Amino acid sequence: MIQVGDPTKDAGPVLDPVVSETEAGAPDEDDLVRQGLQDLETKPVRWYSYLTTVEFWAVLLLGQLLALCITGTNTFSSLLATAGTNIPSFQVMFTYVLLSLVYTPVALYRMGPREWGRVAVKHGWKYFIFAFLDVQGNYFTVLAYRYTNILSAQLINFWAIVCVVVVSFLLLRVRYRPFQIVGVVVCCGGMGVLLASDHVNGTNGGPGSNMLKGDLFALVGATCYGLSNVFEEFLVSKRPVYEFLSFLGLLGLCIIGVQAAIFDRDSIRDAVWTGPAVGYVVGFTLVLGLFYSLVPVLLRVASAAFYNISLLTANFWGVIIGIHVFGYAIHFMYPIAFVLIVLGLACYFLSGSALGESKKPWLGENQEGGVDGVGTAKRKALRVAKKAQLGGSAV
Template identity: 60%
Template sequence: MAQSNTQEFYGKDSDNIDMTNADTVTHQPKGAEAASPENGHGVPTLVTSHEANPVLERDAQTKGTWAGYVKTKQFWIAMLLGQTLAICITSTNTLSQLLSNEGTSIPAFQSFFNYVLLNLVYTSYTIYKLGFKGWGKIMLKDGWRFFILAFIDVEGNYFIVLAYRYTTLLSAQLINFWAIVVVVILSFLFLRVRYRWTQIAGILLCIGGVGVLFGSDHITGFNQFDAIDPVKGDLFALLGASLYGISNTFEEFLVSEQPLYVVIGQLGFWGMFINGTQAGIFDRTSFRAATWNGAVGGYLTGYTLILSLFYSLAPILFRLTSAAFFNISLLTGNFWGVAIGIKVFHYHIHWMYPIAFVLILVGQVIYFLRQGSLAEQKKPWLGEDQDKGVSGIGTAKRRVENPDAIV
């Protein structure tokens, strides 16, 4: 059982935690080289140099070449995962709209159940793997970092919801582009990420695609509503987008060094208390005035399950790619929102929508067009051989240790 080895679970080597072949690393003596898969005779072979590892060697050979990463399976998995997350966030927005149509508007309170579910699932699993002593070490050593992550995440959600109350949907969504800018700046300054011109071009093309969506909305009059207080709403949206950018960058850093279940569990644990306190303060009146029926219960259940799925999958995309790609992946949300709205709200897709969707996807391809076979899976802050990171699902270190691993 995991409880018998708690003395090395946390600290500098805290990523050396088994996660049933998903987040798996092994302790090694100081200075020892990482072990590669077995050589066919049941005996592990040792990786003694950068060149000896086929994964790192292939990455070095393909770095800067055209379509080095686009030809890999990891690229298509990242693209699919990005669109899955875009559909998830669009689905939660649709369910929020359905709740509002029923007369139930409790933005802070409805997210509370998401944090509760994440805490129940991932904190329970953390305790199962590490024991109460190991979990306690997490709380004592790094609890403050996870508290900050949860606080920023909760407040980002809160201020974006407030923005939609005061300003137009178009204005708030335009300001959300600021989250991409924040991520790029923070990653450059603090995570030593260096962007190629193709990545910048890809981001700009994705933003241009969303501009086509907004142009279509303007032509058709879709999503055009009067703003109650545009200045206040725009400031809330700007603050919310900034917090989103900070939390995305911070979470990418944390999941590269810690097992997924630890990060998500801690986010759920602290988020539950922060969001619960905030909901108790600001949503009491709305909660009492809300409509409660079977439909509302179903919408809340669906909202919680889908949002929890989003929070579970997002860290994998952070590992496979980056917080920047995560944000440009979500730009297709407008298209998916209208696609879902055709069935739910009887919307009609304007002819410009498919063009915008294709532009965003092409921008995402261009973003990766001149990257090596590991692309952003290889994090610059983890060292050349990624030895400072955790070996888990979606990490470059896992592929270095097991060249046959897909993610």
């Protein structure tokens, strides 16, 4: 299993301000967490329990916001390719610059330069692995738009779900319920229909210069995304979000900078830099920056599988944009694939629990290995326990 280390054991008293995103808790904080989790887990639970909570609908709306962000970045990539500017590495590099400028100062202020440097030395290699996977996911996904179209690339990205389920099961000891497995299998059927429409019938929402090559690039990108999503869920459950995004921005910038210098030199030289093209890059950067800032919250409250399943609805928004912006004509097999994906999404959501998926099995029975941060089961348990201590009054 991946190991980052128990933050309470790694750093001693020096790391206390970093591990907890709130003020230091009372001496009996562990007991409060244990009591809060017990109260949450002993509530009556039915198969639809999680669907009736405010948290579920908040997570669902957050997932749709992220789906819109994905659709926005895909649209900007397609518009850039149409304008004759296809620079996969160079295009994504500005997002890592934005993350570095925003979150590195926050991390240095919250942690202090000395502690930030200590984390960089001790845990930097873990952030490097994640940043590398993330960069390649972005690179191959953007590159796919040179050869395929927006609808195919978005649907194929669902392959990340399969990677997430397998890796989470093997490495993070996540165990999925029957309805969740059924949902993923149904979504696989949707991808099969998509591939059939692309390679048997030739098109799916518009022509591409090389549909097979583009689809393969999209699959590579989706695989990298799946692996990075699991790693990200693991990291943000144990570390502060600002620390995570700070290292992602800096290391991602270094990796993508080298990659752009090697692979994108000709593309950058031949790029058509018009006013609209610059605007597309700016739009891509801002939307993807917002996406990166929100994903850690969703991964804490839910899971990498829940996150990827939610993003499949981006195809709905992609259809709308594809029709009205790019003038695509939808092949009759595409709605079948979309319906299968929606059915799979519904099956997955029908398998809830009182805590949803915020309680992570790799953090211990009482989440002692986790961070007290926004969206974590530890913070939820603390609030419940403190509310119980105050006789039900608001915390």
